[in-house]
Amino acid sequence: xxxxxxxxxxxxxxxxxxxxxxxxxxxxxxxLKLSKLFKVVGDExxxxxxxxxxxxxxxxxxxxxxxxxxxxxxxxxxRILRENDIVGFCKKGKEVYYSLKDNHIKLLFEIxxxxxxxxxx
Amino acid sequence: xxxxxxxxxxxxxxxxxxxxxxxxxxxxxxxLKLSKLFKVVGDExxxxxxxxxxxxxxxxxxxxxxxxxxxxxxxxxxRILRENDIVGFCKKGKEVYYSLKDNHIKLLFEIxxxxxxxxxx
DNA sequence: TTGACAATTGAATAGATATTCAACTATAAT
DNA sequence: ATTATAGTTGAATATCTATTCAATTGTCAA
Numbered sequence: 001x002x003x004x005x006x007x008x009x010x011x012x013x014x015x016x017x018x019x020x021x022x023x024x025x026x027x028x029x030x031x032l033k034l035s036k037l038f039k040v041v042g043d044e045x046x047x048x049x050x051x052x053x054x055x056x057x058x059x060x061x062x063x064x065x066x067x068x069x070x071x072x073x074x075x076x077x078x079r080i081l082r083e084n085d086i087v088g089f090c091k092k093g094k095e096v097y098y099s100l101k102d103n104h105i106k107l108l109f110e111i112x113x114x115x116x117x118x119x120x121x
Numbered sequence: 122x123x124x125x126x127x128x129x130x131x132x133x134x135x136x137x138x139x140x141x142x143x144x145x146x147x148x149x150x151x152x153l154k155l156s157k158l159f160k161v162v163g164d165e166x167x168x169x170x171x172x173x174x175x176x177x178x179x180x181x182x183x184x185x186x187x188x189x190x191x192x193x194x195x196x197x198x199x200r201i202l203r204e205n206d207i208v209g210f211c212k213k214g215k216e217v218y219y220s221l222k223d224n225h226i227k228l229l230f231e232i233x234x235x236x237x238x239x240x241x242x
Numbered sequence: 243t244t245g246a247c248a249a250t251t252g253a254a255t256a257g258a259t260a261t262t263c264a265a266c267t268a269t270a271a272t
Numbered sequence: 273a274t275t276a277t278a279g280t281t282g283a284a285t286a287t288c289t290a291t292t293c294a295a296t297t298g299t300c301a302a
Contacts, residue, residue, distance in 0.1 A: 042159030
């Protein structure tokens with residue numbers, strides 16, 4: 001088991017598996033995007049916003065009222081969701097209506113609910 | 122449109138939808154668990170660890186070498202994954218082998234990859 | 243055109259968290 | 273028994289991030 005080719009504070013125990021795992025890893029860019037997606041969904045306020053939007057589109061004030069939060073806080077979170085292509089929006093008069101951009105979030109929620117052993121109503 | 126029943130810095134625009142959304146929200150406990158799941162997966166190092174483990178179980182040193190990180194850093198992250206029922210482990214001699222606890226993470230990854238438009242090899 | 247309100251934005255703050263470092267436990271080999 | 277190695281753990285630090293606050297933009301109604 002050689003050690004020199006790995007810059008790490010510990011030995012390689014199974015060189016073959018380690019090399020194989022390195023080879024199979026997607027690019028850092030891909031993994032970053034993947035973890036970013038989960039990170040964006042994985043904030044309690046954003047999870048709640050997405051849960052609301054998976055029923056129907058809603059404007060910022062209404063979302064703030066459902067979640068008992070401020071327009072500003074909600075708007076900041078919506079910006080993050082927007083920048084990560086998770087929600088879309090359309091303006092109607094003074095109001096801006098947000099909605100889920102595609103079906104992936106709903107699927108993630110279903111699997112997540114399954115994992116934590118709760119039944120979505 | 123009454124405002125008083127909502128403690129918020131803005132008006133309720135569509136009271137019926139707001140009340141309906143409140144009624145449909147799962148419990149805070151459920152939503153916390155759900156967002157926690159995504160938060161735990163949504164860290165770049167943990168995403169990488171899980172990606173490795175979805176091929177085969179692996180011991181801490183090997184994971185550290187694949188990811189070019191330290192035993193300690195990996196061990197800290199594995200503890201978080203353990204505490205959230207995402208990975209399991211078994212000891213064999215001096216080594217501890219970690220593996221995915223169930224199939225949900227793999228499903229989350231597939232949907233996530235689909236969302237970011239990458240094809241998992 | 244003026245006032246009211248929905249929404250966004252930037253800066254500041256407070257809270258959360260990943261990594262590092264050092265110390266420690268447990269197991270295997272000599 | 274002693275030494276070496278795998279892994280864990282707690283504390284400290286440095287980074288990141290969610291919320292708040294104040295100011296601003298854009299649209300509608302009077």
